[in-house]
Amino acid sequence: MNGAALAGLTLSGAAPALAQTAMSEMADGMSPKNKELIAYGERSKFVTSIRVPVTARMSPDMYGLTFHVNTPLQDQLGTITPSSLFYVATHRGSYVPEIDPATHRFMIHGLVDRPLIFTMDELKRLPAVNRIHFIECQGNSASPQARTVQETHGLTSNAEWTGVPLSLLLKEAGVQKEGKWIVAEGAEEVKGASSIPLGKAMDDCLVAYGMNGEPIRPQQGFPLRLLVPGFEGIYQIKYLRRIKVVDRFYMTYDDYGHINSDARAAALAEQIGPKSVITFPSGGQKLDGPGLYEISGLAWSGGGKVKRVEITTDGGATWHDAEFRSPLYPMAHVRFVLPWKWDGKDCVLMSRCTDELGSIQPTRQEAGHFFGDPPGRERPRGNNNTIQPWKIASDGSVRNGLA
């Protein structure tokens, strides 16, 4: 103990000289960009994976608005989406606001005993939790024209979120017995808002200010975002400024954009169903001849934990249980794999997710049949969690099996 302390004293006493030597030695090996690398790390110039706008609308668009941007799922390792690659979606196309956290305020009001306003500092005094959850856009629906898994499924991402349980804040305000829904609203120019059932609001929602170990980024809602685990992305209100407890479904503009004519499709909205997609091999990739490969992909469910992922390599004739290669968290991406020996022949790969509620990811045919829709309807009704097929050709090329 004393020795260690002495050693520390000796070192700190010699520190100026040592530091100078070390810095002059390092300077020789420094690239001009090293200052940036040290201050806020950058990835290698040899790593070039990027997000791309959805094909239906460029981003920024003709008005300078950000719309939807796909994350490169084909390049993702593990389960956590880097914040810089997290998918982006906005209410109607938005300008990303620059909000000073010192002036940002969050209000709870409506059918409560005690309306409250919080500063960011006040929110950070309250007990915070850290949870890993995916966010997926309701529009994350593969089209036959999509070529890559980034285009078919790039509107889902997964991060660690830090924040205060919404239930704690609602209890602090005292929800009155007439309260049945909340309306959550953002501070950006359009004041995007969504209605959420009170049962969900009191269950597992977070008023989050942290994402992957740092403050939530502006594109993801800096300085404050509502996390509604397992619900469609539009409920995860960015730039959160206000929650109003109300007595009914309010049908905000965002809610209106998601209304359904069919009660069954409406029931399939809000909470994301069990879903999975193979990210390797996936569209646009190429297998380097017959031999052993590890099929890999991501699975998730808005209903809780993923229980099982099965993979078929023969177009659905036989299914094999995949192995999980990451911890299983509720409403979070999990990485699954299956070793596979490719014989070099044409084949179709698919994955199928079952969640802890026993709900099973359907095929497009099953979803269409359920709603009585004619075959070939481009997009299944409700939240589309159908199975994605990838076609492997004998030359090793991989194509969208929906095409």
Next chain:
Amino acid sequence: MVSRRLLPFSIAIVGLCAAVSAQSPTYGVGRTPTADELKAWDISISPDGHELPAGHGTATEGAPLYRQKGCGGCHGPNGNMAQAPTLIKSDGTQRNTFSCLSPCVNDNNVMALHSPYATVMWDYINRGMPLGHEQTLKPNEVYALTAYLLFKNNVIKEDDVMDEKSLPKVVMPNANGHALPPTEWQHGAPRLANYPK
């Protein structure tokens, strides 16, 4: 900022208070908003319209406003055949040469015909328009613009006055054409039992 180290101590204190009344706040962090703050922040509009501010407007008043506020610049002089979402259903004789922005709003889902409630239109114009100048319209202007779009889509008459009482009562063409999401969400319940079988 108060140090986070104080928290366990303050919880211990307020914990004692919580034993007295289950309805009391536990942490006592945050402050009560003023009446002015509540009024300024609360722009939510219920389908029953009870938060609608006092005001009134007609389609006749809304027509010049549509031009003055620049609505036609993005939505077209006639509310259609333009790059921004269609506001007035066209007569069907022309084809829009602009590709439909995603989410695509065209003749098939014009808001005045597709929304179950007129209050949704009022709310969106009030909070979201004009682009880049959001929340600058006065209540009378929002009533007039809403009335103009309802009239041009043949939902109300040209001289019908829209105000905080009449607007929620407008019977919209799609009033019964939608299914509400389930109010009773429960942890651990499947979305739709036995789907897709």
